[in-house]
Amino acid sequence: MMALVRAGSAWPIAASRCASRLLHVPVERDPSFAQLLDKDVSFFEGVLGRSGVITDPDALEPFNRDWQKKYFGHSKVALRPKTTEQVAELLSYCSSRRLAVVPQGGNTGLVGGSVPLYDEVVISTAAMNQIIEFDDVSGTLVAQAGCVLQALDEAVGQRGYMMPLDLGAKGSCHIGGNVSTNAGGLRLLRYGSLHGSVLGLQVVLPEPLMAGNTAGGSSPDAGGRILDLLRTLRKDNTGYDLKQLFIGAEGTLGLITAVAIQCAPRPPSVQVALLACPSFQAVTDTLRAARQRLGEVLSAVEFLDASCSVLACEQLEGVRNPLVAAEGEQGAAAVTHGSEALSPFYMLVETHGSNQEHDLQKMEQFLEAVMAEGCVSDGTLAASEAQARAIWRLREGVPEALARKGAVYKYDVSLPTGVMYDMVTALRGRLEAAGFGSGAGVQVVGYGHIGDGNLHLNVSAPRYDTALLDLIEPYVYEFVARHRGSISAEHGIGLMKAAALPYSKSALAIELMRRIKGVVDPHGIMNPYKVLPRG
Numbered sequence: 342m343m344a345l346v347r348a349g350s351a352w353p354i355a356a357s358r359c360a361s362r363l364l365h366v367p368v369e370r371d372p373s374f375a376q377l378l379d380k381d382v383s384f385f386e387g388v389l390g391r392s393g394v395i396t397d398p399d400a401l402e403p404f405n406r407d408w409q410k411k412y413f414g415h416s417k418v419a420l421r422p423k424t425t426e427q428v429a430e431l432l433s434y435c436s437s438r439r440l441a442v443v444p445q446g447g448n449t450g451l452v453g454g455s456v457p458l459y460d461e462v463v464i465s466t467a468a469m470n471q472i473i474e475f476d477d478v479s480g481t482l483v484a485q486a487g488c489v490l491q492a493l494d495e496a497v498g499q500r501g502y503m504m505p506l507d508l509g510a511k512g513s514c515h516i517g518g519n520v521s522t523n524a525g526g527l528r529l530l531r532y533g534s535l536h537g538s539v540l541g542l543q544v545v546l547p548e549p550l551m552a553g554n555t556a557g558g559s560s561p562d563a564g565g566r567i568l569d570l571l572r573t574l575r576k577d578n579t580g581y582d583l584k585q586l587f588i589g590a591e592g593t594l595g596l597i598t599a600v601a602i603q604c605a606p607r608p609p610s611v612q613v614a615l616l617a618c619p620s621f622q623a624v625t626d627t628l629r630a631a632r633q634r635l636g637e638v639l640s641a642v643e644f645l646d647a648s649c650s651v652l653a654c655e656q657l658e659g660v661r662n663p664l665v666a667a668e669g670e671q672g673a674a675a676v677t678h679g680s681e682a683l684s685p686f687y688m689l690v691e692t693h694g695s696n697q698e699h700d701l702q703k704m705e706q707f708l709e710a711v712m713a714e715g716c717v718s719d720g721t722l723a724a725s726e727a728q729a730r731a732i733w734r735l736r737e738g739v740p741e742a743l744a745r746k747g748a749v750y751k752y753d754v755s756l757p758t759g760v761m762y763d764m765v766t767a768l769r770g771r772l773e774a775a776g777f778g779s780g781a782g783v784q785v786v787g788y789g790h791i792g793d794g795n796l797h798l799n800v801s802a803p804r805y806d807t808a809l810l811d812l813i814e815p816y817v818y819e820f821v822a823r824h825r826g827s828i829s830a831e832h833g834i835g836l837m838k839a840a841a842l843p844y845s846k847s848a849l850a851i852e853l854m855r856r857i858k859g860v861v862d863p864h865g866i867m868n869p870y871k872v873l874p875r876g
């Protein structure tokens with residue numbers, strides 16, 4: 342496992358770490374950025390008070406490492422503003438001093454985008470956690486960027502609504518982080534992407550694009566830096582849809598301070614089934630049947646392979662696969678058919694509807710059909726909320742189980758469904774042939790949002806190893822490019838994939854991205870080294 346480089350270490354240590362390609366293409370510190378001085382800390386304390394400025398090395402440690410403990414930065418200061426105006430003051434100052442900045446939400450990102458690489462200033466949204474308004478006729482929510490997704494879901498749940506996105510990191514991730522990564526999650530199939538459900542944003546830009554004024558709104562725009570796109574309108578065709586630029590920008594263009602989002606009515610009827618499939622062809626056949634037979638109520642179709650199921654059950658307390666019941670154990674759910682042996686693949690199929698009887702009948706008919714067709718060898722339908730949660734935990738627990746096992750190389754790709762698992766099989770064969778098979782403690786596993794054509798290909802290994810990485814990359818990216826897929830379906834590019842962007846974007850598209858970045862952030866202080874390839 343890679344050694345932890347202590348926060349507060351001088352940056353040359355980081356440079357030597359990056360020189361060995363352990364996790365990403367090495368990147369040198371940009372010398373145009375200033376180094377933090379005492380006067381900078383004094384300024385920040387003047388804006389936020391001492392409690393909003395963190396400089397103690399131990400307290401800084403969580404800001405300097407990601408959820409996977411894979412990427413480590415060396416920031417000397419983390420800032421916790423409470424208001425948009427404070428963010429504007431901080432960015433104005435950082436820009437004038439050429440201090441590089443990393444916006445940080447819940448720090449659950451999986452591509453090294455949320456942590457500094459060198460000594461960037463971290464601006465955390467953790468203290469920006471207020472709900473601004475909720476309209477229970479339209480279901481529109483306006484919230485500060487640092488609200489935790491699960492807290493928002495619980496709050497709108499009390500008013501009969503649900504957040505339009507859900508993901509395993511919901512207990513920690515922030516809505517601003519979700520928007521900045523354009524997180525997909527578990528129900529994109531039904532509720533769509535954030536490009537559709539985000540109605541408005543408030544963003545603080547690093548540079549004023551014009552002289553500050555109050556035109557068109559009641560609040561001053563802090564010297565032309567506060568971009569107020571915070572509307573709750575469903576329809577607004579007034580030229581370029583600028584908010585879309587910030588959805589998925591991963592903090593490279595500005596800092597999102599507030600989000601307006603369309604919530605969905607909370608469904609009174611939820612059905613969750615876990616199915617065992619004998620082959621990947623059977624998985625795709627079952628997906629097609631789910632679309633055709635469950636149509637308007639279908640809310641999620643996920644898959645995991647046998648290794649993922651075993652990992653989740655082994656690594657996580659209380660997690661079990663109800664289709665692989667322990668000897669002598671009663672079937673945990675209402676409908677259990679078939680054998681109890683491990684199956685090559687499992688699928689989670691969920692419906693959200695308004696009529697329990699109707700939805701249950703549809704789900705049972707679907708299950709009967711796919712079993713009769715031989716696509717599903719075994720299935721269980723949750724008979725209670727607790728059983729539904731347990732089935733979800735098996736799927737949602739996979740990233741945590743992998744993280745507990747050891748080092749993980751994570752890939753998050755969009756591919757045509759038909760070839761999706763070929764990539765897992767091909768990589769597994771390639772690694773085994775090179776001596777990185779199960780004997781070496783290496784496992785290649787696949788799971789993900791099959792209903793959205795999104796595969797999570799993960800390689801679990803005892804430790805990070807350059808020889809192993811060289812076998813995986815660029816092989817994985819070349820496979821994706823050959824099939825006109827995407828090297829990032831939902832996790833983003835961050836630091837991990839910046840150099841690989843050309844596998845999914847043309848030179849012209851990357852040039853346009855660069856020019857947009859140059860206009861909005863001419864000094865490049867916003868989340869440097871991330872998203873755009875260097876040079």
Ligand code: FAD
Nearest residue numbers: 446447448449450454455509515517518524525526592597
């Ligand atoms: P962070 O990790 O803090 O930041 C992510 C990026 O956004 C960084 O580049 C950061 O600089 C930027 N950023 C954060 N806040 C702001 C802001 N206010 N303004 C501008 N930039 C900002 N992702 C999915 O898409 N689907 C999943 O199903 C999914 N499941 C996950 C399950 C687990 C267990 C974990 C650990 C992660 C998962 N993720 C998933 C990855 C991750 O993208 C999401 O957790 C989430 O969207 C990140 O939100 P965050 O607040 O943690 O952002």
Ligand code: MLT
Nearest residue numbers: 509737739740753789797
């Ligand atoms: C998931 O779908 O579980 C997340 O995207 C996290 C991961 O890929 O590990």
Ligand code: ZN
Nearest residue numbers: 526790797831
């Ligand atoms: Zn995912």
